[in-house]
Amino acid sequence: MTQDELKRKVAEAAIPYVKGVGIIGIGTGSTTRHFIELLGDFKADIEGAVSSSEASSELLRKIGIPVLDLNAVGTLEVYVDGADEINPNKQLIKGGGAALTREKIIAAASDKFICIADGSKCVDVLGAFPLPIEVIPMARSYVAREIVKLGGQPVWRENCVTDNHNHIIDVHNLNILEPTKLEAIINNITGVVCVGLFSARPADVVLVSRGEEIVTF
Ligand code: 5RP
Secondary structure, three states: OOHHHHHHHHHHHHHHHHOOOOEEEEOOOHHHHHHHHHHHHHHHHOOEEEEOOHHHHHHHHHHOOOEOOHHHHOOEEEEEEOOOEEOOOOOEEOOOOOOHHHHHHHHHOEEEEEEEEEHHHEOOOEOOOOEEEEEOHHHHHHHHHHHHHOOOEEEEOOOOOOOOOOEEEEEEOOOEOOHHHHHHHHHOOOOEEEEOEEOOOOOOEEEEEEOOEEEEO
């Protein structure tokens, strides 16, 4: 199976988790894109979706699912999204698609976060995937210097402006043994909007496609 076929397969496995749910939280990325396409088959049952990016919102509208404002809907029952790395504790690195801040907001506002990914995303220790940080543009160099003090190698994701009009720094060379501690430290740097470590609020259920098999943990 290709990686794209594995993404489609795991997206299919998430569908039972949203059957009967009126308003669904929706993430961003190629795996989530498959999931959104599959939602089209029963869109009449779906009241709407809260989306983590302009890209996902556009696709949702295209297939006929209304995009709702999180402020208007309150707590969400279920949020479905992908990840860049997943450890055995369901802690994640996210933000490869630059949507980490809205993703983290929706995860925080949801009762159940279902993470969907192909098997290549599973790791023992987070950090091989460069850790994305969304920063206020004028703070970019300052934040980068603070990251160097923490032992990371920051790289500005040039030509990337987030949906919130901010910049992204990708941090290389991290071996993240204490994700919750590092998440708090980075979030505390002035100028950081959000770090793509989902540790204090990890996923609740992880679905992973490995060949024909779907592993759930
Ligand atoms: C976007 C994300 C995505 O969930 C993550 O990058 C995984 O993407 P894909 O499903 O394309 O592998 O965090 O900000």
